[in-house]
Amino acid sequence: MISYSYMDSIKNKVKNGDTLDENEIVSLYDSANLKDLGKLARGITDEISGNKVSFVSNLILNYTNICNVRCHFCAFYRKQDDSDAYTLSIDDVVNEIKKYYEPYGIKQLLIQGGVNSFLNLDYYTGLFSRIRDEFPGLGIHGLSTSELHFISLKAHVPVKDLLIKLRENGLQTIPGAGGEILDGSVRKKMGRPESSGKEWLDIMEEAHKLGIHTSATMMFGHLETSMDKAHHLLSILELQKKYHGFLSFTPWNFEPGNTELAREGYKYRTGGISVIKNIAIARIVFNKELPVIQSSWLTNGMQMAQMAILFGANDWGGTIYDEKVIPATGKQVGNLRKEFIINSIKQINMIPVERDNMYNSIKTY
Numbered sequence: 001m002i003s004y005s006y007m008d009s010i011k012n013k014v015k016n017g018d019t020l021d022e023n024e025i026v027s028l029y030d031s032a033n034l035k036d037l038g039k040l041a042r043g044i045t046d047e048i049s050g051n052k053v054s055f056v057s058n059l060i061l062n063y064t065n066i067c068n069v070r071c072h073f074c075a076f077y078r079k080q081d082d083s084d085a086y087t088l089s090i091d092d093v094v095n096e097i098k099k100y101y102e103p104y105g106i107k108q109l110l111i112q113g114g115v116n117s118f119l120n121l122d123y124y125t126g127l128f129s130r131i132r133d134e135f136p137g138l139g140i141h142g143l144s145t146s147e148l149h150f151i152s153l154k155a156h157v158p159v160k161d162l163l164i165k166l167r168e169n170g171l172q173t174i175p176g177a178g179g180e181i182l183d184g185s186v187r188k189k190m191g192r193p194e195s196s197g198k199e200w201l202d203i204m205e206e207a208h209k210l211g212i213h214t215s216a217t218m219m220f221g222h223l224e225t226s227m228d229k230a231h232h233l234l235s236i237l238e239l240q241k242k243y244h245g246f247l248s249f250t251p252w253n254f255e256p257g258n259t260e261l262a263r264e265g266y267k268y269r270t271g272g273i274s275v276i277k278n279i280a281i282a283r284i285v286f287n288k289e290l291p292v293i294q295s296s297w298l299t300n301g302m303q304m305a306q307m308a309i310l311f312g313a314n315d316w317g318g319t320i321y322d323e324k325v326i327p328a329t330g331k332q333v334g335n336l337r338k339e340f341i342i343n344s345i346k347q348i349n350m351i352p353v354e355r356d357n358m359y360n361s362i363k364t365y
């Protein structure tokens with residue numbers, strides 16, 4: 001167990017806005033008392049956003065499941081000739097959005113898919129400009145760094161120019177997908193190129209330099225160590241201090257069902273304590289530099305999302321219609337109507353605030 005004096009020195013550093021070092025973060029993961037973590041983390045969040053908890057009415061659209069990367073932690077991807085492989089046409093995507101845009105007041109479209117070598121840059125520019133024109137109130141939160149990296153290579157367009165072109169056609173923000181754990185050796189074991197962690201940071205930095213905001217994520221509960229997570233958080237913090245381009249951070253737990261990692265022996269999802277510990281430590285490490293920590297109900301469920309708020313998160317996430325990545329693991333997700341989110345936030349004596357894709361408040365309930 002971490003000593004009182006060591007925990008006090010960490011609390012003092014946090015209070016003074018000093019960055020924790022990697023060994024201090026590892027101590028928080030391995031030896032700190034969970035209640036101490038929660039109290040410290042929630043205290044920081046209270047100073048940032050008080051008892052307000054934001055959420056967004058969103059739609060997740062996975063436009064293709066064909067992917068040439070084939071990560072060992074992913075149950076979603078298919079090969080081109082698999083019977084259930086699919087790619088949505090631009091018309092398909094538009095028709096899908098129409099089902100939700102007006103009836104549910106959708107404000108954010110999270111659109112991402114596999115790294116599909118059959119699609120050209122024209123598909124993406126055509127897709128985004130059509131969505132922007134037909135659904136002017138929708139913020140397009142699109143494409144993982146893996147997709148962006150591949151599109152840039154295939155089109156022979158540098159990432160910077162690609163981002164400018166996509167923004168001109170309607171892309172508003174970039175999700176944090178592809179972050180997982182940034183360490184190269186962990187990524188290699190997960191079936192990712194070793195350099196893909198640096199690639200994630202480089203693309204995020206390029207976006208932030210252009211003034212394009214992005215999200216950050218971390219996937220935990222597989223073969224990573226506490227030190228890997230400490231390095232991951234510190235890499236994100238370092239970039240955040242340069243441009244303040246990350247709008248939010250979402251730690252989410254690995255879902256093993258139907259994945260290569262499960263076949264390799266990583267069969268069980270991590271428990272609730274790990275979920276709230278990761279939320280609390282993220283808040284403590286990011287302190288006020290990265291104001292929004294999101295409680296991902298998609299992988300953790302509604303009750304854990306409530307616990308995550310009490311341990312330092314201040315954004316619920318979205319309503320999520322039609323997501324296909326987590327259901328591919330065998331986990332049932334469903335959709336969450338706005339009313340349920342509002343009720344869940346009120347159940348823990350917090351104030352629900354609906355927001356848009358850029359985290360601007362729309363309505364307080």
Ligand code: SF4
Nearest residue numbers: 067069070071074114
């Ligand atoms: S996580 Fe993304 S890049 Fe990796 S296999 Fe799945 S769809 Fe492809």
